[in-house]
Amino acid sequence: MASVDMEKRAHADHHASLRLWLRLLSATTRIEDTIRQRLREQFDITLPRFDLMAQLEREPQGLSMSELSRRMMVTGGNVTSIVDQLEKEQLVQRQMQASDRRSYTVSLTDAGRSAFAAMALAHEGWVVELLSPLAASQQEQLHKLLGTLKSGTPTNSKETK
């Protein structure tokens, strides 16, 4: 009967989704761990610190602590401690804002900008290397499929930026 077939199909699809998820997770984790390890070994930096610098590199005029917190999706206290560390190494700077004296603008220093350029170059090379089993056209396909995944559920697909 059709309903039995549909049930079988549903179970098969569920298992397929689970297998897909495990593969997605393990592929991503493997690449992420490799990048994390190389950033540590070659530049003595962690991924969150690298990410924070990447955010600042995109915004030369700098960002407030709360904006960094929002973009990195971590709470404010954590941003404080990451910025503290990077400031100690003179890679970023806090600048007072005249308009609102509660708030700082955080930006890369010149040293930070050049350090980040070197790291970003290496980072891009690693990504190219680690994704190289896929041909350019396959990468494009993957990019499209992940784009569909990105936006949320079909029934409630509100984009929060």
Add this chain to the structure above:
Amino acid sequence: MASVDMEKRAHADHHASLRLWLRLLSATTRIEDTIRQRLREQFDITLPRFDLMAQLEREPQGLSMSELSRRMMVTGGNVTSIVDQLEKEQLVQRQMQASDRRSYTVSLTDAGRSAFAAMALAHEGWVVELLSPLAASQQEQLHKLLGTLKSGTPTNSKETK
């Protein structure tokens, strides 16, 4: 000239790889964070503990600490502490091995097995839900593409399991 075109192409591909990686990372992280949060809220369990139980569920006869360590890709000390916690909650048990008295066999208790069954069911439902923006055929496509990525270089595409 052709060499200039090739350089342009290489740069474009590099950027495409980087964009793909960022999308892959963010999609995976978003799903993982959602699962982590729901496991915490609904079952008061962390992902590593869930993963350890999943390993044991697949091996009813149980696993040694060192085998668990190998499969979860974390060092022995961590496995000890995770097993300690799960044992305290009576979800897993350590059993002496007659053959080698240095070694334990860790397995799910009956309570652990039934608790895991409930969690795994919910977990599978979440995965199905979170991947639902992709149709079954798209999920299959994604699975294949990630398979290529998984095994390493294109010249050596062995499937490990």
Add this chain to the structure above:
DNA sequence: TATTGTTATACTCTATAACTATA
């Protein structure tokens, strides 16, 4: 009162290394 950012605290996961017991 609300907001920006800091500080203090606690928890989990992780690795390293020293240690015990057994092989």
Add this chain to the structure above:
DNA sequence: TATAGTTATAGAGTATAACAATA
């Protein structure tokens, strides 16, 4: 000597909540 597992310690990242300064 080598191996299985534990213990102790340290460090990173995370969240929560109390706090100070400013709006």
